Amino acid sequence: MKKIFKFLIIIILLLATAITVYYFVNNEKLPEGKQGKEADALATKMFKAINHEAFENTEILEWSFRNEHFYKWNKQENIVTVSWNKNKVILHTNQSEKSTVFVDDKKVENKGILKNATDFFNNDSFWLIAPYKIFDTGTERSIVNYNGKDALLITYTSGGSTPGDSYLWILDENYFPTSFKMWTSIIPLGGVSATWSDWKTTKTGIQLPTKHILSLFGLEIDMGDVKTENTKADELANKILKAINNEALEKTRFLEWSFGGRRSFKWDKEKHVVAVSWDTIRVNLHPKNRENSTVFFNNKKQENTDTTLVKKAWDIFNNDSFWLIAPHKLFDYGTIRSIRKIDNKEALLVKYTTGGTTPGDSYLWLLDSSYIPKSYKMYVPSKKMDGVPATWDDWILTESGALLPSNHTFSNGSRLSMGEVKGYN
Structure with missing residues (x-):
């Protein structure tokens, strides 16, 4: 029994050491950028590249998140249907008190499910439309020299479920986003990257991602069958x-x-x-x-x-x-x-x-x-x-x-x- 216990202790210590080494090797400090006109000019070029005007005029977006959460968002009305498992929430994003919750298609009062729907939507919609949010209220924009090129650092000082998070957008020669690096409260490791490269041009003219690949163990986030309608x-x-x-x-x-x-x-x-x-x-x-x-x-x-x-x-x-x-x-x-x-x-x-x-x-x-x-x-x-x-x-x-x-x-x-x-x- 003592031998098994010692063996387990050794395994735990080895895992802890490996995790510690991995953390110190891969953890990146949040880069320092310069706010002001240059940063806003770079953000404006990115906005133009992704056709932000078409996004503003888009009425309805549909997608899923890892085939677990499903969405139909009437953006102009600020209403989104969030579905998962046996639950469905008609979420009023600006007036939460108007939202309705259904379990097995029966209307119920359940604040916990409503909060889950709100948190799911805040997170999962970000993975769909984050490039269109760089001028949202409560954002700070900074220009960063990354690998010899200008990159755009966005820090969310308010809003969403996790204010304080920062994202460094890596842009191509046409200022189109190809990936970002993250410094978030959810991921303790700083500088984890995710691709923004599997784009789809939708019916309303905006481009949206169909999946992301994370540098953290190659994790994949599938966005499902992405659609838009006007x-x-x-x-x-x-x-x-x-x-x-x-x-x-x-x-x-x-x-x-x-x-x-x-x-x-x-x-x-x-x-x-x-x-x-x-x-x-x-x-x-x-x-x-x-x-x-x-x-x-x-x-x-x-x-x-x-x-x-x-x-x-x-x-x-x-x-x-x-x-x-x-x-x-x-x-x-x-x-x-x-x-x-x-x-x-x-x-x-x-x-x-x-x-x-x-x-x-x-x-x-x-x-x-x-x-x-x-x-x-x-x-x-x-x-x-x-x-x-x-x-x-x-x-x-x-x-x-x-x-x-x-x-x-x-x-x-x-x-x-x-x-x-x-x-x-």
Whole structure:
């Protein structure tokens, strides 16, 4: 018995020694940083890299934490459904007294479960959205030289479940976060790192992590099937499409219009071939297969197609058709929709992430009481447009039943006519 006892004592001492050695070898002191304008400038670059604006406009986020806790967060309403085991809590993050607790789908009064849900949410949401919290109230930002590069140290002086924690964000050359190092009350070892590299671009345009790998014994945190939605924005977009009779446009075969009297178009939507005409030139443009396009001078077909003219026709068509049918393109592939409040009215912000000539452009649609667009503000970085306004005037009901604009007016008073707009089958 004494031998077994001695053996156990030796094992315990060896483990204690190993833990002590591991701690002193791997424990890092919290680095000292410099607060002020430089730190805030670095944080702003990080904010821009992660598209913080899209996060602010996102309505609903869904994820899980290590397949144990499950969340659906209505961010705009400050309400999150937290589920685990037999428990479900409808948590009001700003008014905890309004929260409701369910066990086996039966409503109960249980402050312990409510506190667990609050603590779970504070911790688990941090692992999802921490990069978007660097300017939260109660945060201090410092710039730190880490391995010869600028890193961003964030200290939470208040809020959450563990105020006082610090995180050093490691950024790539585009200021996008790739990992952080932690100094927290939960982990006694300072400087434990975690990856922020397995990102997913979600439906609302924000990027969120799907998992993290910790340097502490290679632990993995799985964030589950990460999703986001902008339900109210999609509802508003559908009201616009109904108001301008998008269903009729989808069934329309031919569209005709002109652009400021400078060029004209006849578009066979069924075959997706567009006759683009300007000066003495006509290009029968195949937008999806430009190599099949043909060029005419004075109605005489070129033997060898001039590809520069085809490219010019393609650019013209992308621009000029947008001024005709942009409100009908709210659900095109690569679009992100969100709601903005303008003069206490809902407006629809649409960002195009792919397609067209200048992907990345955004348009804020202002609507009348019938949800018909009356104007938009243009945000086009390539043309240095930052909220440039233009009206959508003189809507006409085409023969095919779709509503299309025939004029636009700019802030300087100039007008853009779409000519004699036609839609027919």
